[in-house]
Amino acid sequence: MATTTRTTTPRERYRAQIRAEIKQHAWEQIATAGASALSLNAIAKQMGMSGPALYRYYLNRDELITELIRDAYRSLADAFRAASAASGSGTGLGALAHALRHWALADPQRYFLIYGTPVPGYHAPDDTTAIADEIMTALLDACPAAPADASVSPFEAHLAEHRTWAADHPAAPATLRRALAFWTRLHGVLSLELAGHFTGMGFDAGRLFAAELQDLLAAAGSPPGRG
Known part of the structure; x- marks a missing residue:
């Protein structure tokens, strides 16, 4: 052909x-x-x-901002895809975490454009949202499934009815909760590090990130990924 x-x-x-x-x-x-x-x-x-x-x-300015946001989401989605492809069995979450940190440190302004304070009056178009959904789908795919007989917490029950952010992923509520814990805790460390809030505190922010990741992987029953 x-x-x-x-x-x-x-x-x-x-x-x-x-x-x-x-x-x-x-x-x-x-x-x-x-x-x-x-x-x-x-x-x-x-x-x-x-x-x-x-x-x-x-x-106009919004069209330019859209292009920059689209490029930023696409670069992270590509980084996640590469990390997922390169990781061995059972190491997906760790690989994604390291890919996220490497991507963020490489260009903090790109990170803050999509994960910092929203641009006033700007609304991302559907195609940009679709790329962001790729990122969350990769995260959900990497999360180990919870045991079938695991009890459901009140927040997990809430997530069962409020899962628009999961982009139609079939993950169970407990897996959604694991993905959110992973996403919010690691972004919290990254945002503070990139904004300079750890400067002068006398510890290595990379070690804090690694410690948070280790706790998250242990809670999810997943082995550490490669750095």
Whole structure:
């Protein structure tokens, strides 16, 4: 069966190059002043373009923010996919935890764009939400299932009726609870570390993350993953 190779014109390649440059300037702005201060006019000035010229590449600020958020979620989803593929049997949760921390430390501004304070007035489109669902699905797939005869806590009973966040995953309520514990506790450590709240406290934040992960894996009945 013949394969079709997608070709691009010089105009398309130039447009992609300019869009990538705009995004790079946007990340620099976010690192300096946060996503809420993102300005297309300021980016145009940095690039030696007029405002109307830049708007040929991004219609407005929300479209640019959407592109950045989409890129951020996609990069984490890809990191989770690679970690899942590389991990051995029973090590999935640990592998995902280490992938999450490596991804967050590599680019804190990217992390905070999707897991920090929401951008005022911005609502993520459905396709971006779908990528975020891939991340949660990978987490739920890696969580060991609870014993069939395990008792159900009040919160797990609540999760049985409030599972929209789980993206239609068939996991039992106890597994949903394990996934949430994993997600919230590790994000709590990462958010504080990346925001600099551990600075001067005299301990290694990486060791704190590892200790939290060890406790979570023990509670889930899963062996440690590879770092």
